[in-house]
Each structure stands twice: as C-alpha cells, then as structure tokens.
Amino acid sequence: MKILVLPGDGIGPEIVAQAKKVLAALQTDGLKIELEEAPLGGAGYDAYGSPYPEVTQKLARAADAVLLGAVGGPQYDKLDRPLRPERGLLAIRKDLNLFANLRPAILYPELANASTLKPEVVSGLDILIVRELTGDIYFGQPRGVRVNEAGEREGFNTMLYSESEIRRIGHVAFQAAQKRNKKLCSVDKANVLETTEFWKEIMIDVARDYPDVELSHMYVDNAAMQLVRNPKQFDVMVTGNIFGDILSDEASMLTGSIGMLPSASLDANNKGLYEPSHGSAPDIAGKDIANPLATILSLAMMLRYSFNAEAAAIRVEDAVKAVLAKGLRTADIYEAGTEKVSCSAMGDAVVAAL
C-alpha cells in the first residue's frame, strides 16, 4: 500500500504527524505500507512555486491513497489566483479524478454539548453527505470576467453536469445508502436550474438499480432549512459540487465539533484522498493544540475505502472512541470535567488505545 502524505499548511503538519504515528503502530502490527511525503498548497508554492508541484503530482498519481492535512494561510492571500493554496486542492481532485466526496456528520455522544443545537435535535446524529467533486460550476467552462455587449464588465461561470458524471456519483450514493439505513435524499434546485432538473431525472433513473433504497428529492434551500430543523430525518444526501460544499459544511457544524470530522474523496477505483473536514487554522498553527482526530479518522476512512481493511479501520475508530470515553480532549472540544491534552498527546493516546 503506497500512501502519499501531504502535510500542507497551517496545522496540517502537526495533525498529519499524529496520523503517521497511528500508521506506524498499525505497520508494526503487520500492515504493509510505503510512505512518501510531498508539499501541496502554500507549502507547494513555497518549495516549488506551485500549489500542486510536479513532484507532488507524480507521487500522487503513483500512490494508492493520499492523506492530506489542510491547505491555506493568510500569507498566500495576495498571490495570483492560479498560485493560491486552494488551487492545489482543486487541481489534485481533478487530476486524480476524485469525483466522490464522502463527508460524514456524526455526533459523538461524549461531545453532544459542543453543538449549538438542542441535544434532542442532534443526539445520535449520523448523516453521510455524498458530494460530487470534479464537476459543476467549480470546473465548468466558459468562465471569467468579460465586457458585455452593453460595454459593461460582467463576471460569469458555467454550471455543468453530463449524464455520466451524474450517473457515477449516483451509484456511489446509492451504494453508500445500501450499507446504511437505505434512505437517499438527492438535493437539487430543479424548480429553477435545468442542470439540476437533469440531475434529478438521472438520479431517478439510477434508482431503478437500487430498489431497496428509498430515494427522495429536496430543493437546496429547503435542505439548508431541514438540516437545522430536523437533521436526523436524513441518512445519506447526494448533491452537486457547489450545493455539497455549502450543505456539508452546514451539516458538519451541526455537531459543533468539526475537529472530529473526516472526509474521503474517491475515484472510480477507490483510490482516494483523505483529509479532515476542517481547515488549516493558521491562528493556532505550530502550537501543538490542534485536534488531530479528524485526520486520524480520515486515515480510518482510507483503510476502509482504499485498502478494504475494514478491521483496521474499525480498530482506529474504536481507539478514537476510547480516548474520548477516557475524557481526553483537545482545546477545541474541551469542557469542564474533561482533561485538556495537546495535539501530540492526543495522537499518543490514540496509539496507546489501538
């Protein structure tokens, strides 16, 4: 198993270091892993003048899976658009054809207080958002700023989905629902946007292959409301890139502990890029206080999806649950009565609990 590690920027290196400890422990126990490391985002720009340097691209293409910390930082804000850290992220997603982004929003019972929602609304929350990641208005052409016929400047972008793009993400979502509670909600704005009316039509067609899954449809504005009103009504949600960007962040914040939430971005052969749902948090970088659990849980997703090592994945997830049960907390999830630990101490504790 060839894993490429991309520490990235901000807290990236420190949280990834904890995941590497976990990997090392699993390796001692017999898992065969080859590790490479390369820069992405601001780190890529600093080292090679590009947010997705060629060396990184080469290693990424050769790897079976990629573990990413996070990218971005204020020192890169003034760079030209193509040089900015997030361009590196978009580029690697597109380059590796990682069209299926899986983002669980799970509330850990020990962290129920962290949510801004009432306990009865979110206790036991367990949603999976399946976001299409390589299409839509993110990549659609034409795009830019031009002078229109009236002589005025205008900005423009193209929302775009082909039938095969919708079909393949549909299959991923239905199969995910089959392994869960067999309910899939497809989110669109079919009453206004032809692209998403087409999306809905194709989803209905894909559904014929999955008679055991109950498919429903919801407008994106209503979905944004229902996530606040009654999030537990959802099992799996599937949607396009831009709506998925918005809804998955909203859903993860329902838990109040985004420092706990992993994500996976997969291609058609289960090669994947795994990263925490949170950002690079430049304000706390280098202080050894960040929460490494989302990164460690991303590693568990890697074991599950890219290496089909379900037992190892569960072992890692159980270790995370064990440290929570023990009362260990990084600063972001700390509350009175628990024990505040550093990023590295949390990593060590997970290794010990493996």
Next chain:
Amino acid sequence: MKILVLPGDGIGPEIVAQAKKVLAALQTDGLKIELEEAPLGGAGYDAYGSPYPEVTQKLARAADAVLLGAVGGPQYDKLDRPLRPERGLLAIRKDLNLFANLRPAILYPELANASTLKPEVVSGLDILIVRELTGDIYFGQPRGVRVNEAGEREGFNTMLYSESEIRRIGHVAFQAAQKRNKKLCSVDKANVLETTEFWKEIMIDVARDYPDVELSHMYVDNAAMQLVRNPKQFDVMVTGNIFGDILSDEASMLTGSIGMLPSASLDANNKGLYEPSHGSAPDIAGKDIANPLATILSLAMMLRYSFNAEAAAIRVEDAVKAVLAKGLRTADIYEAGTEKVSCSAMGDAVVAAL
C-alpha cells in the same frame, strides 16, 4: 396608494385575508388605499392558463406595491416547467425589476423555545439578509440540456452578474446596514467562482461611499457554518440570488418560527412585492389554522418601504408583538401555557391590538 393583492395558492388566500383586515382598519384610521386583486401561480394557471397572467401583469405594473400570499401546490407539479406556479413568482420579480430582496431573521423573545438552537445562541437574534433577486444563475443565459461533443447529454446554466447589478444591490445593503448596526458581510465563493470574485471587487468599491459601515467578506460554505455556530455575529448579509436563496432559508429556520418572518422585494424606486418567507403549505390549506403574522408583518414592511409610512409600520409591528405578549398562538408556534387560536382569530386579534 395602489396595492395589488395576490392571494396565490394553498394557505395564501387565508393569510392574505387577515392582512386585508389590518389594511381595512388602517384605512378607517385615515390611510388612503386602493385595493385590486389578481391571481398568481397555480391560481393564475387555473384562471387563465398562466402562472403570471396578463391581467395580473397589467395590475402589477400599475400598482405601487404588491402583497403576495404564497404560490405552489402538488396539483401543479406535473405541469410543464413554464406553467408551474414558481414560474409566476420568478416572472413577476423580473418583470417589476424587484432586484432587492430583504429578508429579516428575527427571534421574538416569546417564541425563543421554537428554535432548535440553544437559547443562548439565538436569543435576541436579528439578522437582515439582502439577496439579489433578478440576476445570477436564476436568469443567466445560456441554459438548458444539450448533447455535447462527446455525444452525451449535459445540463448547463450560467451564473452571471454585471457590474451595475452588483453595484445597485451593494448600495441597498450598505444603506440598510447604515440604519442598523453598521456591519455588512458580503458572502461569496471568490476562491472558486470568478463571478463572485468580481462581486467582491465591486462590493469593496461600493464600500468607499459608506465609510461608516464595516464591510467583511465570507465564503458561502463558511457562512452556512457560521449561521449555525454563532448567528449573532451578523448584522446585515448581502449575497447573490442562489446563495441568498439558501442562506436566507437557513437563517430563517434558526428562529424556529418561519411563520413569523416577512420579506420585501424592491425595485429601484421602492416599489415592492411583499410576502411571507414561508411557503403555501398545501397540507393545511383551507383549515383556518395557518399563521397570518408573517403576512401581516410583510404589510408592515410595505408601509415602511413603499409608502414611507414608518409610524403605521411600527403600529402594525407593535400590534403583532402585543398579541404574542398576550399569549395568542397559531398551531405552528403553539406551546403549553399559551392560547391556541385560528388564523382568522389571530387576524382579528391583531386588528384589535392596533
């Protein structure tokens, strides 16, 4: 003052009837009003085969302000796209050039329990979302479903904003912020979409006319999170049509009492269409149990924005607060210890409290 009343579909007629009682009472007290009535949405289709019939269009153009109930219902779901109720809504917005949609999200202290968020997170919540309403991907051309070069079907839409469109909604938002707490947050996805990078550039330029307003910028995914994490950080938010559709619905649901929230959609001369933020609720239509307060509060917005009748607006708003303080509640906001009343009884109570 010429007002066109559009009862629309579902609960539309019953809630609008209550607002008309309030208008009649104000009229007795000296307000000069001419009322016309016409069908929109499904009602337009039923009467004239169009969701925005010519007769409605004529009256709408001639009116100083329009009061709308709500449109839509399951019986219209199978109609061809151009005949569906929401097409009527989009058409009247565009036809009257109602580019500025103002959507307050206010938590009434008496209804604090209705929110799914913890009281300390939402108590005192008072956000104004300014949504651009006649541009963006809602109306952008080209759009549709086509066969691409690879011989495959694809859906496509165009996100589009011209400089003048951004400028005029910017001015509305800054002026709204000036009358409130002087904080404006412009929401974009400038890290990915050129249209919204352009939006941000123009907002920064417009800001130079409003040195007393503090302008900030936030990515739409982060905004969707921050509304859940700490909604009281916001005063006024301004954003494009599609992001505004999503965020304004999310924000209104934070209050838990969307039956209380009005909206205004204004043109450049303060002619406006006023409607509750909630939908047509076909499931409870005709039962006299809907909440008419959002419609009555929409009328108050009409008095304020289109007729510059601030005193009358406050009188209506105070009457609504008085009936809440008295403990009267329609079913949607009812809780133990309050008095459940019908839609029409609620309307009568507001008239009595005027």
